[in-house]
Amino acid sequence: MIVKLWGTRGSLASPGPDTVRYGGNTSCVSVEGSNGTVLVLDAGTGVRVLGQSISPDIERIHILFTHLHMDHVQGLPFFEPLRLAGVEVHIWGPANASTSLENRLVRYLSPPLFPVRVHDLLSKLYFHELSNDRTEIGEFEVKAQMVIHPNPTLGFRIQENGATIAYLPDHEPALGAKGFPESAEWTSGYDLSEGVDLLIHDCQYTTQEYTERIGFGHSSIMDSFRFAAEVNAKELVPFHHDPGHSDDLIDDMILQTLTEFQPKFTVTPGMEGAVFTI
Amino acid sequence: MNQRDIEVILARNLAEHLAMPIFIVNPFGDLLFYNEPAEMILGYRFDETGPMPASRWATIFQPVDSDGRPLAPSELPLMIATSERHPAHSSFSIKGFDERLRQIEVTAFPLIGQSDRFVGAMAIFWEVHR
Numbered sequence: 001m002i003v004k005l006w007g008t009r010g011s012l013a014s015p016g017p018d019t020v021r022y023g024g025n026t027s028c029v030s031v032e033g034s035n036g037t038v039l040v041l042d043a044g045t046g047v048r049v050l051g052q053s054i055s056p057d058i059e060r061i062h063i064l065f066t067h068l069h070m071d072h073v074q075g076l077p078f079f080e081p082l083r084l085a086g087v088e089v090h091i092w093g094p095a096n097a098s099t100s101l102e103n104r105l106v107r108y109l110s111p112p113l114f115p116v117r118v119h120d121l122l123s124k125l126y127f128h129e130l131s132n133d134r135t136e137i138g139e140f141e142v143k144a145q146m147v148i149h150p151n152p153t154l155g156f157r158i159q160e161n162g163a164t165i166a167y168l169p170d171h172e173p174a175l176g177a178k179g180f181p182e183s184a185e186w187t188s189g190y191d192l193s194e195g196v197d198l199l200i201h202d203c204q205y206t207t208q209e210y211t212e213r214i215g216f217g218h219s220s221i222m223d224s225f226r227f228a229a230e231v232n233a234k235e236l237v238p239f240h241h242d243p244g245h246s247d248d249l250i251d252d253m254i255l256q257t258l259t260e261f262q263p264k265f266t267v268t269p270g271m272e273g274a275v276f277t278i
Numbered sequence: 279m280n281q282r283d284i285e286v287i288l289a290r291n292l293a294e295h296l297a298m299p300i301f302i303v304n305p306f307g308d309l310l311f312y313n314e315p316a317e318m319i320l321g322y323r324f325d326e327t328g329p330m331p332a333s334r335w336a337t338i339f340q341p342v343d344s345d346g347r348p349l350a351p352s353e354l355p356l357m358i359a360t361s362e363r364h365p366a367h368s369s370f371s372i373k374g375f376d377e378r379l380r381q382i383e384v385t386a387f388p389l390i391g392q393s394d395r396f397v398g399a400m401a402i403f404w405e406v407h408r
Contacts, residue, residue, distance in 0.1 A: 095393040131393035132283070146284045152392050176291025186290065190281040 001140075001160050001278050002032045003198060007046020008270040010169070010204050010218065010240035011071050018246035023272025025049070026071040027169045027240060029200065033160050037138025041156065041167050042066055043076040046272065051080035058087060062137050064144075065093035066169060067153035068104050077109055077116055085122040090137075092144075094152040095129040102127040130154060147171050148188040149217040157192040163278040166193040166233070169240045171202045174223045175215060181230035193231040197278050200270065201227060203238035206253055221253050225261045236263070239270035283397040285389050286310065293400075301386075301401040307332030307351075307360045310398065319382065319405055321374025332357065339372040342379075355386035359399035363388045369406070381406045 007025030015024035026044030033039075038054065040047060040063045047063075054061070061081050065072060081087050093101045102118075102125075109118045118125065128135075130144040131152075143157040147168055155168035166189075173188040174180035184190045193199055203221040205213060210220035219227070221238055228236040241250055254269050268274065282290075286302060290311045293300035299316035303309050309330040317323050320339060330338070336351035343349055349370055351357050358366035365387040371379050386401035 097392055097394075129393070131391065131395055146391065148284055148288065176288065176295060178291075178294055185280065185282050186287055187281060188284045188287055 001034070001158070001163055001165070003165060003200075003276040003278065004030045004032075004050075005046075005200075005237075005239075005270055005272055005274045006030060006050045007042075007044040007075070008239055008241055008272050009044075009071075009243055010202070012243040013045045013071075013074075014243035018248075021247040021271060022241055022250050022269070025272060026074065027066075028075060029167060031140070031158055031165065033139040035139045037140060038062070039064055039137060039140060039142075039158065040079075042072040042169065043074075043079060044071050045075045045078075047075035048078040051078065051082075054081055056080075056084055058084075060088040060090070062090045062092065064142070064154075064156060065091065065101075066155065066167070067094055067149065067151055068108075069151070069170070070108075072170075073105065073108055076105070077114055077121075082121045082123045087123040088126065089123045090126045090128060092128045092130055092135075092137075094144075094146070094154045095131045096152050100127070101129050143192060145189070145192050147192070148173055148175050150215075153217075155189050155192045157196065164196045165198040165200065165278065166196045166231075167200045168192065169200065169202055170217055171227075172215070172217050172219055173227055174219065175217075180223060181226050184230070187227070187230060189227065190231055193227070193233060195232050195234075197234050198237060198276055199228050199231070199233035199235065200237045200239045202240045203253075203270075204240050204242045209242070221257050222261065225257055225263055225267075228265055229261075229263060233265050235266040235268060235276075237268050237270045237274075237276075241270070282310070283391060283395065285391045285395075285397050289389060289398075289400050299403050301356060301403065302398060303332070303356055303360060303401075304398045305360060305396050307336070307357050307399075309335040316403070319374065319380060319403070320372075321376045321378075339374065341370050341372050343370050355384045356399055356401045359386035359388045359401070363390070363396060 007028040025046035028046030029041040031039040203224040204218035341349040355366035384403040
């Protein structure tokens with residue numbers, strides 16, 4: 001499978017000279033399988049450019065939302081395949097006891113927040129709600145599981161031909177834990193991430209910042225390293241960079257954590273445009 | 279290794295920070311965790327007992343009603359919360375390791391996640407001093 005990062009920023013798009021290398025677009029990752037199935041993981045602002053790269057002849061595409069916070073849905077109406085007549089767009093996202101996935105997305109894709117309504121789009125939309133589920137999408141086996149983040153939020157484990165990735169862009173597994181990481185059975189996201197080839201994981205804060213933002217739903221970069229070690233990931237992609245962090249600061253965070261932690265796994269910083277072949 | 283549902287993980291993390299005694303069980307009523315304030319009443323440290331099947335924890339504390347009649351496991355609020363999936367409250371007495379009879383009040387409620395996933399139950403209990 002081929003994994004490409006189209007948006008690596010968290011919370012808020014942050015274009016500018018200080019974020020050129022890591023990128024300013026919010027969360028979006030594409031995963032292309034050996035038979036051509038394309039999964040889009042979240043539709044932050046990065047999904048706009050991804051949409052431009054997709055052939056207009058495509059018949060079906062799948063968008064998997066971890067959750068519906070604005071930085072993960074804001075690019076959706078600018079995703080070109082949604083405007084193509086006849087294209088099947090399957091939207092997968094977390095179940096919620098009170099409101100359907102479709103109705104929650106409609107809240108955003110309607111006035112006064114947005115002028116175009118979901119039902120004005122030309123593509124054919126299909127909504128699928130997930131909680132703790134396994135499903136097959138094309139050649140992929142996808143496992144979804146709720147993870148620790150405010151409001152119902154999923155992480156994904158995606159597998160094809162023995163290659164596995166885990167995508168947990170918004171995740172605070174250390175929340176409330178007396179010692180982190182604890183045992184596997186008491187660690188949020190463990191089952192999704194155990195032994196994966198590529199772990200794309202929240203690393204929003206410095207250790208100092210995290211102490212002031214506990215419960216916001218994100219991890220310190222040190223906790224993301226600890227989590228990757230706990231689950232025996234082969235490669236960690238620190239992701240969901242804080243909008244206030246410049247390229248230089250992210251460089252420093254990663255270098256400092258590498259020096260302190262001395263990981264046995266590979267660390268590849270999450271940069272917009274990065275491609276991984278697994 | 280099967281990871282617990284996050285609702286149960288969060289419940290445990292909450293329990294570890296609370297000063298009230300808390301019990302957490304899985305959907306079958308098997309004990310997953312109790313916190314330090316619960317240890318004080320039960321007389322057992324969780325690290326010593328570890329997880330326990332329902333058949334064991336429901337009898338180990340020798341619950342009896344106000345007349346001294348032993349309570350069946352199915353009469354305990356946590357077992358009602360798991361088997362019937364609704365909140366339950368009761369007052370009864372237990373004996374911890376120290377063999378002292380303690381009157382306690384217990385409120386139990388099921389833990390139900392999104393998509394109606396029943397992941398276990400949680401009980402808050404406290405000793406009644408009269």
